[in-house]
Amino acid sequence: MSRHPVRSLSRRLPKALAPSDRPTRLPHVEFDASAVRFLGDAVDPDVFPVSAAELWHTCDGSRPLDSWEPADRERIARWHAAGLVVAVPAPRTAPVRALTFLSPHPDDAQLALGSTVFRFGGRVVDVFSDETWTRRPYYRERPALASRMLIEEERVSCRVLGAGLTLLGHLDGESRPAWRDGFLLGAESTVDVRRAEPELFERVVLDLARELADPSLVLVPLAVGGHVDHVVTREAVCELVVRGAVAPERIVFYEDMPYSLFGDPQADADRLAAVLSGRPSGPWGGCALTPVLVPGSALSTEAKREALWPYRLQVMEPITNRIVRYGRGLGADGPAAGTNATAGGFAERVWAPAESVAAVRELAACAT
Structure with a gap:
């Protein structure tokens, strides 16, 4: 050896x-x-x-x-x-706030909002948790083992952050026939996901209706980068709002990582705001999505980095470092950019429709 x-x-x-x-x-x-x-x-x-x-x-x-x-x-x-x-860390007795983090795959909520999850607790709901993709040849040759490892990584990460975990078990886009030619959609083609997989879309809608039956604030991927599973998750939640199953004041969108390192979250937020306000009989007003910084602390930043370490099959350490630097940049630049001030020089950014701005600003104030 x-x-x-x-x-x-x-x-x-x-x-x-x-x-x-x-x-x-x-x-x-x-x-x-x-x-x-x-x-x-x-x-x-x-x-x-x-x-x-x-x-x-x-x-x-x-x-x-x-x-x-x-x-x-x-x-x-x-x-x-x-x-x-x-x-x-020692387990918390109960979540600080009632929050539900919708994660298209294992790791998405933690990559984007690990500091916020650590500070408040709550529950992570993985939608497309049946996946086998990995960069590592050893696991590519053993897809059943890779699938099990990806779930176990998620369990460990949630323990670090003190969050509950629910797995919905849908098959990820990379393995579904509809997206064999590519699962990263262009910014203008995201509406196609409903038509491409109508039965799957409805199953996801019904599953999320069950998971979102409580009154918690729901953090939903903005779908920066256009990954089909992120788009389906976002659109399923929007459909529940249109159907009246989920109140719009409960919905907040978060910046997908690592896609926001290379994309333009502001442009994606503007496009989504236009779509939401333009839908017939839509429950959302016509205002743009408002960016709000949720402050981190030195402890929560350290916990986020620790919680990302278990993802050895898909997340490389240089990406983790870039995500942490991005959060520090938000924390340093927030006041200058006209957004709320941050504590600890770190922040995670979410985008709120007019109906949920007050709730998410209250959340951010509690984190200061």
Whole structure:
């Protein structure tokens, strides 16, 4: 077995494990008779000897770091620095606010709003949670394993952020016949999703009607980038508002990540506002969507980075770093741009119709 650490064991800027943190193992570790593997590659036995397997399995998020003996704490801290475990804070007794985060896939809500999820709690609802896409050859050759890992990554991330999780289990667009020629839609063709897959669209609408039966504020993807699953999720919620099943004052749109790093959220917000106000008998007024910054703190920014680390199959660390820099840019530029001030030099931006501006500004004020 190679004694060289794999690429994944070079995590940069790791959060230091606090005594009260609850180390939680990542799901990508596999054991055989003589080796420990992470993401399919052999792990340096100096970092993770086979003899430490029993200790590894105790890192299930149920106990704080200071409950282990000193030698075991030292090994767990090394695993954390290497990126084999993540730090989960003590669980909150209840969500701070009633929030529902609609995530087209596992990772979307956390990429866009991880700081907000951490600060307020609530529930993440994954719509297209049946997926197998990955950049890693080891998992591309094992689609059933990849599918299971993507869900397990999501579970770990939600533990870090203290959020509940619901999986709706719809098949992602990359695997559906309607989008075999490409699932990233142009900005002007997003209305086609209803006609392309009418039965699927109606199933998603009905599923979300059930999930949104409570009075919580609902954070919905703006669909920056035009990914078909993001568009379907957004349009299904808009359909529920038109049908009167969900009140418009509950709906807030968020900037999809990493698409907003390369796209134009303002242009997408303007297009969506025009569509919403132009629909016959629509419940929304004609005002543009209003950008609102939800402030982060040093703690919530650190938690967001920690919560993104489990997504080893799809999210590369450079993207995580760019997303964090983007949030810091919003936090630094917010007051100059005429939006609300932020605390901690970090923010996540949402876009509110006129009906929900007051509610989301109240949310942002609570985060300050």
